[in-house]
Amino acid sequence: MRRSNQDLIPGLGGRGVTPRAVSDAFDPTRLTQARRLAGMTKKDVSGHLSVTAAAVGQYETGASKPRPDLIPRLAEVLDVPTTFFLTGRPAHRLDASMAHFRSLRSTPKAQRERALAFAEQVWELTYALEMRVQLPLVNLPGFAGGEVHPGEELPGEPAAAARELRRLWNLGDGPVTHLVRRMESHGIVVVLPSSADGSASSVDAFSSRAPRPLVILTANRADDVYRHRFTAAHELGHLVLHGDATGDSRQEREADAFAAEFLTPQASILPQLPRRMDLTQLATLRRTWGVSIHSLIYRCRELGLISDATISRTYQRLRALDGQPGFTSEPVSSFSGEQPALLRKAFELAGQDSGLSINKLAHELAWKPDRVRELLGVTDQRPVLQLIRTS
Known part of the structure; x- marks a missing residue:
């Protein structure tokens, strides 16, 4: 039987795939991931279908597969390409036991699942780039996948x-x-x-002991570089201290104790701390040490x-004194090193070496190009043009 054009679903890279082909090769875990990323329940999705x-x-669960006629609608509802549901792409499933959430008990399950789905996509993006570019070796004692100090605690x-990590990192x-x-x-x-990305910004920072250590830093409470740095050190502490996320x-x-000593070692900070509370002196130390007052x-x-x-x-x-000079929050965007x-x-290097583009990477991951840009932090440089209509 000859296939008509309307049976084809446009795919990335100029290819096409039929709804039946997607249904036949349907990956149930991709549906779960897409649904969680969209912040939807099974009931929400069912109402659209x-x-x-x-x-x-x-x-x-894989007990059954969606009918071919449901595939295009499913992709539309979850805002993914239809090829997203095809099986065969590298994936790494995460659950709550593999991630440290700073506010685990106060974070609703649905928000944790959404954030974990985000982390899964970061892993997939990292994996795709590592196939082309050698990322720095994991130099993290205590981390099971450490490459520089394997097995060292x-x-x-x-x-x-x-203190020991500061020594090892010179x-x-x-x-x-x-x-x-x-x-x-x-x-x-x-x-x-991005604060606009609901899949991660709905929770506080978290980290994951995935095959490569991963830290997600969010600004859902305050965009302040000093809080941001302490949070990063806090997650670093989880990675080296806690194999299981309880x-x-x-x-x-x-x-918290790890972060405090890592950022402000007792032997160094103690002589500089005031014996009587002097907020002006603490404001100076804030700038010097990069921690909040x-x-x-x-x-x-x-x-x-x-x-x-x-x-x-x-x-x-x-x-x-909040909001006064010297006592205001300083946005993370003002500090490139943070x-x-x-x-x-890695993406830019792969582009120079092999011609990797946003569209090529999106096709490989079966994501929309905008999603790739979001996770890479790459803005679309193309000018927005509009027709000028005259009466």
């Missing part, structure tokens, strides 16, 4: 682990500059999603310099 939620559930006590005893870029240089993939308060406290106040309490009563009064004074660049630079 005029089928039951149970039927969508069967599609996702850091001390279990958070502050000791932070950071000296002073401030850690360009923290995010340093993490990338040691093989950690760091992503800062989401309990103990792990969160340990990651709030964190420095807590560090004073942690190191026994001030009492609980003093810390409470100091926080009240700090709130009264913005991820690894994946974008």
Whole structure:
């Protein structure tokens, strides 16, 4: 039987594939991923397809496959190319036990699943780029996939682990500059999603012990470089200290203790901290060490310099100064060294070497080109043209 043009679904790269071909080679895990990325429930999807939620559930378990006539509608509803549902592409499934969420108990399950689906796509993008470009070796003791220190563990006590990692990374005893870029240089993939990307921005930062360490930094609470840096160090602590993500308060406290010692080592910061609370002095230290005044106040309490009563009064004074010069938030966009660049630079290098383009990469991943741009942090440079209509 001859196939008519209307039986073809336009694919990327000028190819076409029939709805029946997609149905026959349907990957149920891709439907789950796309649905979670879209923030939709099975019932939401079923309403658009005029089928039951149970039927969508069967599609996702592989018990049955969507009819060919449902494929184009499914792609439209979930905003993916129809080829997205084809089986055979590399994938890495993540669940909550493989990721550390800073606010696990207060984060709804649906939001965690959406964020995990985002992390899965970051893994797929990283994998595609690693097939073309050698990324930095994973230099992270305590991480199961570490390549520079395979099998080597850091001390279990958070502050000791932070000091040892500083030593191994040759950071000296002073401030850690360009923290995010340093993490990338040691093989950690760091992503800062756009605030408009609901698939990741709905949760606080999280990290995953995927085959390559991954840290997702979000700005859903505040766009402030000092909080951003502490959060990055916090997630770094999870990666080296915690093989299993239990989401309990103990792990969160340990990651905070790691971050505090990693960014402000006791031996170096203690002589510089005021014995009587001087917010002007703390504002200067904030700029020098790249940590918030709030964190420095807590560090004073942690190191026994001030009492609980003093810390409470100091926080009240700090709130009264919010927004004043020296006490305002500073956006991450003003600090290039705190913005991820690894994946974008890998893409640019692959483009120079093999002619890789956004469209080629999108075709390989079965994503829309705009999705590739979003995850790479690459803007569309094409000019927007409009016809001028005269009456």
